[in-house]
Amino acid sequence: MLFFILTTIGKFLTKDEERDRELMARIKARDSSALSELYDNYNRLLFGLILSVLKKREEAEDILQEVFTKIWENAEKFDLEKGTVYTWIVTLARNKSIDRLRSKVYKEQKKQSTSLNDDDVFHPLYSNESDPLENTILSERAERVHKALNEISEKQRKVL
Structure with missing residues (x-):
């Protein structure tokens, strides 16, 4: 449910993608105030995502x-x-959270001196339910592929 909410919020936030691109350009130029602005725009959203995992x-x-x-x-x-x-920073947050969770599971397993198997590591991370965040990322990629395919000739599309 939380991922659905984050996806919905993300669609709203990415309406101002130009602002985010400008902030990233300023961050690349080492403008710390741009990082502060990006933090102000996304800290609550990312914190909720991270907290939902950890x-x-x-x-x-x-x-x-x-x-x-x-x-x-x-x-x-x-x-x-x-x-x-938005996609980049949400992916960073999600991956860091999962890495921490995996690390915790590994450390707990090692303390108990039992073997670490995939079910123990991945069960809390993945389920059979679809992940709205993943769906959003995949949707965005699919849209870009469709745009790219529309820009090439019919003959080239058939080959692909």
Whole structure:
């Protein structure tokens, strides 16, 4: 349910994608006030996402800080052609949260000196239910592929 809400909020937030692109350009130029603005725009959304994965406020706060540190450190890696700013930062937050969760499961397993199997690691992370965030990301990619296909000739489309 939370992912559905985040997806809906994300669609609203990405209406001002130009603002986000400008902020990323300023962050790439090492303008710390731009990072502050990006934080103000997305911290609550990302915190909710992270908290929904980790279930612990302190850890969620740590991951949120790590996400914005990573945004600052890796701003030059952001590619407008691959997706929106919103998608990029939500993906960073989600991946960091999952990494932390996997790490916690691993450490707990190691303490108990039992073997770590995939079911123990992935069960809390994945379910058979569809993930709205993943659906949004895949939808966006599909839309870009369709646009690209419409820009090439019919003959080239048939080959692809």
